[in-house]
Amino acid sequence: MRAGGGLTAVADALAGFLDRDDPVALLEAGYGLALRDDPRTAEAYRRIRSVGAVHEYDHRWDAVWEWNRNNGLIQPVD
DSSP: OOOOTHHHHHHHHHHGGOOOOHHHHHHHHHHHHHHHTTTTHHHHHHHHHHOOOOOOOOHHHHHHHHHHHHHTTTOOOO
């Protein structure tokens, strides 16, 4: 759901959290970016993994992972 105006401002604000080392902030930012179909979700995926914030049963992580998989950036493990 890419859109302009206020949604772009929100996505920009979320992307501003990607330089933090706070796992919760990264998960929330990544989740919000994935919901907005924002390409910066790829960076969120890398950052979340780099700080060890991956939680198998977390809906936020699931959304970030699915976005990356659906956009061909990762492949499921057989």
